[in-house]
Amino acid sequence: MKFYSPLKNTICGVLTAGLLAVPLSFSAVPSPAAEADASSLIGAAIGGIAAHAQLNAVLRKYNDTDEGRQEYFQEMKKQLGVNEDYALNHQLDRIMTNLTAGIGAVDPSIYKKPYHYFINNDKSFNAFCTLGHNLSVNTGLYQTLTNEDEIAVVLAHELGHGQKDHPAKGARRSLNMQILGAATGTQAGAVMAAVINNRNITKPMEREADALAFDYITHTDYNPGATAAVWQRVLDLSKSQPSSFQQFLSDHPADSDRRDTYVRRLTQYSGGHVTNSDGIVKVNTKVFTTPAAVGGMSSKERSYFVMGNLAAAYHNGQNKQEVTVDGNTVRMGNQPIMTCVSGDEPADTLAQRLRQIK
Incomplete structure (x- = not known):
């Protein structure tokens, strides 16, 4: 800036x-x-x-x-x-x-x-x-x-x-x-x-x-996973449009570092329950899902939104509530976790898995 x-x-x-x-x-x-x-x-x-x-x-x-x-x-x-x-x-x-x-x-x-x-x-x-x-x-x-x-x-x-x-x-x-x-x-x-x-x-x-942004976002209704997702998006786009981001990136920390720092913050926010390894979302060290790419959003970018929903659910105690399916959306208590689209596993399959590993 x-x-x-x-x-x-x-x-x-x-x-x-x-x-x-x-x-x-x-x-x-x-x-x-x-x-x-x-x-x-x-x-x-x-x-x-x-x-x-x-x-x-x-x-x-x-x-x-x-x-x-x-x-x-x-x-x-x-x-x-x-x-x-x-x-x-x-x-x-x-x-x-x-x-x-x-x-x-x-x-x-x-x-x-x-x-x-x-x-x-x-x-x-x-x-x-x-x-x-x-x-x-x-x-x-x-x-x-x-x-x-x-x-x-x-x-x-x-x-x-x-x-x-x-x-x-x-x-x-x-x-x-x-x-x-x-x-x-x-x-x-x-x-x-x-x-x-x-x-x-x-x-x-x-x-x-960056650290303050995480604190601010977690006091709103925005998905805290967007903190990591936005830098994954910039990483994805900068590969195909490097000149568009050159000036912006020159005086900021590396996008991969910013993303990874936010991933660690999300794990901490979840009480250590939720992790993300190269786009694979895990709960209590067990694989939950690898979301499909959709609507111009890469699989990795989308995985951070799923991670953010899970982190919020654990942070707010919704993990103690029942895992349910509402149409194509998997929910934990009143927290939406993931809305399944073409390329994802069925919502019922993900819900059953989440019940077993949460």
Whole structure:
């Protein structure tokens, strides 16, 4: 996740207005000599302090004040364009409502700083949360994901960034790194680029946002297995469309690692009862099923949804209830486990097996 470059001119203008008042730090400087004298080091330090204070003032405005957050949001919409598709926006409203409630169950601070959000016109696969709890979803994301549970996982990840204030922390970290280099000739342009492009959302931050997404999703009615399924889907599609995912994957943990981490979380969530080995769903170490591929969803992707349903059933105590069949759907208590389609074993067969191994 990064600041979007179309916002660069707006924020650069704000920063420049203040930073040009500190010429000692931001005027062009020659390459440093082997040994800098004391006056140049002191000058760089003073300039760095002023720059840091100026950046903090800008970040406070756009990150913490209602006026600044709204100004930033409107500029995002102006620069990126807005997709007004009714169905997609209605779905986004529903997802954000559900996720807000899920986050609120574990982090009530979300209600003090509610999110602004919209769908932009970018055709690439991405969504991003930036300063001020301003979130946008690329139109291209919907060309990759059609399942609402999977879309919710991606947005829960972005909201994790927002809840932990990663965008502002990344910007501050960028500038701090530039200040450390000021005495050796760092230029104003480098500072600007580092702050605006914000490439300091680190992989540890990404992993923290992934972990938070699982916590948020498990406090909603979305299938927790979607946390693993979405990255299996990206893995499946990236094999045939590698260029579509190259930029997105470059600054995130590997998709297989994200999927496998979620699989482990799902096993933990089930109390250790449910596992998934390369698309084979097991209950208490016994094979339950290997779901068939269906509707553009691979067997592995679908297996994580079945795993998620089973994990939820064990987590919520439904494993103590009867296993039943309702049409083509196997249920454990009031928890649906799997709806059988062509290529699956019959629902009655799966129900009988589940009764024996649960």
